Amino acid sequence: MPRVLLAWEGGAGRGHVVTLRSVAAALGAPEHIDAALYRMEHAGEIEDVCGTVFRGAGLRYDGEGRRARGVKTASWGEFLGDLGFRDPDFLKTQIGWWRETILARRCGLVVGDYAPCALLAARSLGVKAVGVGAGYGLPPPGLDIFPVLIEDYSERLYDESEMTGAVNAALAHYGAPPVSRFSDIYAYDDQLVRSLPQLDPYPQARTAPYLPPVADAPQRLYSEGDEIFAYFSTSELDDPLLLDAFLSLDAPRRVFAPGAGAQAREKLARAPGVTLEARPVPVEEIARRSRMIVHSSQNGILALGLACGLSQAAAPQHLEQEFNARKAESLGVLRRLPRRAAEASVLGDVLMDAYESQEMRRAAQAVAQTVRPVFEVDVSQAIRTRLDAVMRAFGP
Known part of the structure; x- marks a missing residue:
């Protein structure tokens, strides 16, 4: 070789x-x-x-x-x-x-x-x-x-x-x-x-x-999860509005944020209802526990969400992620967070609306059926x- x-x-x-x-x-x-x-x-x-x-x-x-x-x-x-x-x-x-x-x-x-x-x-x-x-x-x-x-x-x-x-x-x-x-x-x-x-x-x-894509798919689709799983790989949570919106959500949350700063990690660790993971979470656990996934619309985690049949919300940080988010949005499975929100409550409302949307859940499950064969x-x-x-x- x-x-x-x-x-x-x-x-x-x-x-x-x-x-x-x-x-x-x-x-x-x-x-x-x-x-x-x-x-x-x-x-x-x-x-x-x-x-x-x-x-x-x-x-x-x-x-x-x-x-x-x-x-x-x-x-x-x-x-x-x-x-x-x-x-x-x-x-x-x-x-x-x-x-x-x-x-x-x-x-x-x-x-x-x-x-x-x-x-x-x-x-x-x-x-x-x-x-x-x-x-x-x-x-x-x-x-x-x-x-x-x-x-x-x-x-x-x-x-x-x-x-x-x-x-x-x-x-x-x-x-x-x-x-x-x-x-x-x-x-x-x-x-x-x-x-x-x-x-x-x-x-x-x-x-x-x-x-x-560089993402695994779960062995099957689940529908009983109630958590919001968040993946932020860089410094997204240094945005105080995004962090405060995430902390304010009325739902159990799990987050893996390897790029978050010390202040953001401290707030996440202390927040009630939030589990801060120290290492990547197995995809089967994400699929089984989650109802929605939040991220910046990176190709891998977005594709993982599609394969899991989960509703999604995204805070794109640059044009590639913006492109990805718009593509997923056109499928009816993702909501983009407004880039210039005046206060955290605006972002929180969008996140909870996506979390509670039955229409998005149905669309996500339908899209999952079309993309899962790719992961085989x-x-x-x-x-x-x-x-x-x-x-x-x-x-x-």
């Missing part, structure tokens, strides 16, 4: 590390696997399936100009522009770091989640490159321009042809061939899209089968089969 480098360059939360863990677990050969993570707070979740885990080079987000002009991110291409893809010198440095790492570790395969420069580096060296992750952050190549994904936010700040030029200048520096379109930076040997078609911005452009795929076997097709070296 060739040496494999797992790469993560951008994004927040533990979902990216959990996604890469699923790849390492599928391969089952820790001594041949390295992981380079641009953030290390969740490194412990992958250390047991990798030989070496170390800090990698991260993309830089610069949204000052966008904020100053009051312009939201219109497309994935615009987001890449904020991450430094307008700057050929930055791209040379970023790609160069990954090239040096790939060569030093003698890797024959790079698998990246939110790692476009790592995978460009692999391609520039003739090393096999595979992207993995949710559909939103793993667009298909061949798009003439990245489309606007939310009609409310359609103003563009950047010219994709100029960003294509910046990428090609960096690639030329390393003697690598140019890309024809900006989206062609995602022309990998394979894309392991871990998403439901209902949550993918590009379902018509996919040429390979979807893999299940043996993910480890599917990943191994796909990577075997790329490398022809992994055995049966």
Whole structure:
């Protein structure tokens, strides 16, 4: 088996590390696997399936100009522009770091989640490159321009042809061939899209089968739960209105919030009717105990809620989560919390309305019947089969 480098360059939360863990677990050969993570707070979740885990080079987000002009991110291409893809010198440095790492570790395969420069580096060296992750952050190549994904936010700040030029200048520096379109930076040997078609911005452009989202499904659907389960992976509960709204709810609550600050965690731990979990809760327990699930609309937890047949409420923190939430809302199974609520009671009313809605419960149970077959795929076997097709070296 060739040496494999797992790469993560951008994004927040533990979902990216959990996604890469699923790849390492599928391969089952820790001594041949390295992981380079641009953030290390969740490194412990992958250390047991990798030989070496170390800090990698991260993309830089610069949204000052966008904020100053009051312009939201219109497309994935615009987001890449904020991450430094307008700057050929930055791209040379970023790609160069990954090239040096790939060569030093003698890797024959790079698998990246939110790692476009790592995978460009692999391609520039003739090393096999595979992207993995949710559909939103793993667009298909061949798009003439990245489309606007939310009609409310359609103003563009950047010219994709100029960003294509910046990428090609960096690639030329390393003697690598140019890309024809900006989206062609995602022309990998394979894309392991871990998403439901209902949550993918590009379902018509996919040429390979979807893999299940990075979430488990319960063995069956339950209907007797009365808890509200909340999952906040970053600093969502640092928002005092959201925290106060959650604490005020007239229902039993269970929360796993690995990214919450000390003050929020203290309030949760002291609050009557709230169980603060120290580690991830098994999906069977979530499904059996819960009537509703609350989150920021991350791909994995949203998909888990769909598979469990639970009503959902979401407080999106950025455009990807906003896109996910609107998709789920269109299915009749989720309520979005208002972004500029004047007081916590407004958010609390939305949460309790979703909790008590029989219409949402019926819709959630119906949607669960349509998505549950996706989760029946043996993910480890599917990943191994796909990577075997790329490398022809992994055995049966």
